[in-house]
Amino acid sequence: ETGVTQSPTHLIKTRGQQVTLRCSSQSGHNTVSWYQQALGQGPQFIFQYYREEENGRGNFPPRFSGLQFPNYSSELNVNALELDDSALYLCASSPFGGAGTGELFFGEGSRLTVL
Amino acid sequence: DAKTTQPPSMDCAEGRAANLPCNHSTISGNEYVYWYRQIHSQGPQYIIHGLKNNETNEMASLIITEDRKSSTLILPHATLRDTAVYYCIVRVGSSNTGKLIFGQGTTLQVKP
Numbered sequence: 232e233t234g235v236t237q238s239p240t241h242l243i244k245t246r247g248q249q250v251t252l253r254c255s256s257q258s259g260h261n262t263v264s265w266y267q268q269a270l271g272q273g274p275q276f277i278f279q280y281y282r283e284e285e286n287g288r289g290n291f292p293p294r295f296s297g298l299q300f301p302n303y304s305s306e307l308n309v310n311a312l313e314l315d316d317s318a319l320y321l322c323a324s325s326p327f328g329g330a331g332t333g334e335l336f337f338g339e340g341s342r343l344t345v346l
Numbered sequence: 347d348a349k350t351t352q353p354p355s356m357d358c359a360e361g362r363a364a365n366l367p368c369n370h371s372t373i374s375g376n377e378y379v380y381w382y383r384q385i386h387s388q389g390p391q392y393i394i395h396g397l398k399n400n401e402t403n404e405m406a407s408l409i410i411t412e413d414r415k416s417s418t419l420i421l422p423h424a425t426l427r428d429t430a431v432y433y434c435i436v437r438v439g440s441s442n443t444g445k446l447i448f449g450q451g452t453t454l455q456v457k458p
Contacts, residue, residue: 235389264444273348273433273448274390287445321389325444333378333437335444337389 235324235338243344244312252307252341254322262286263305264335265297266321274321280305281327309343317345348449349373350434355453358428364421366452368434371415379410380437380446381419383430390433390448393419424456 236255244250256263262281266274276289280299294310303324309316319342323335351369358364370379380395394401394408396417401408407420421428433451437443 262444273431273451274446276445276447279444287443289445323389323444333380333395334392335390335446337391339387339389 235322235336237320237322237338237341239341240339241342241344243346245346246312246314248312248345249308249310250312250343252309252320252322252343254305254307254324254338256303256305256322256324257336260324260326260336261303262325262327263299263303264323264325265305265307266323267291267316268319268321268340269315270318277307312345314345317343319343348447349436350449352432352434352449352452354450355455357455357457358421358424360426360456360458361423364424364428364454364456366419366421366432366434366454367416368419369416370434370436373414373436377436379408379414379417380435381406381408382433382435382446382448383428384433384451385427385430393432424454426456426458428454429456430454 238253264279265277268274277291279287283299296308298306319340321340323337325335378395378397381393382390384390396408410417431451431453
């Protein structure tokens with residue numbers, strides 16, 4: 232069973248640029264959620280995707296957007312990068328509507344630095 | 347905002363039990379208590395969850411008070427590898443949402 236994988240693991244961008252982060256969900260999981268974790272803080276929910284549509288969003292501006300593909304993988308796009316966007320971006324997958332624990336499975340994250 | 351309150355940090359001696367408290371006085375009847383931990387530079391990892399009964403798995407035990415306003419995560423024999431930030435979260439269990447509201451968590455330092 233393959234776990235949640237994210238790429239790239241580290242990247243550096245400059246203010247105003249755009250970035251795309253990628254996530255492959257765990258096998259059999261059709262729901263992907265994204266989190267932003269600033270240094271020293273707990274993760275904050277950005278949004279969730281199910282059936283290729285956004286299905287829940289946290290308090291993040293529209294320049295944070297995403298996609299989900301038929302194979303359930305997902306992308307997080309951030310436009311017009313700001314210095315405060317520097318953070319660890321975490322992807323988590325789960326089976327929508329499945330019985331079980333309600334557990335989310337997290338990837339190792341992509342660390343974005345904005346200069 | 348997070349619906350839980352945890353101490354910011356705790357120490358524990360290696361081999362001893364680590365007891366991590368969590369207050370969730372506004373928990374609703376259909377909300378479960380979940381615990382995750384995050385080892386440095388890794389993604390959060392699920393530990394255990396419960397509704398009102400005490401729960402135990404291979405990683406830990408969860409004790410929930412009868413009024414459900416607080417709980418304690420117990421790591422029975424802490425090792426150095428248990429050093430991590432531990433997050434207590436309340437949410438509707440087995441819900442169809444990937445949204446977890448994390449607080450600041452408790453940084454547990456296990457010392458030799």
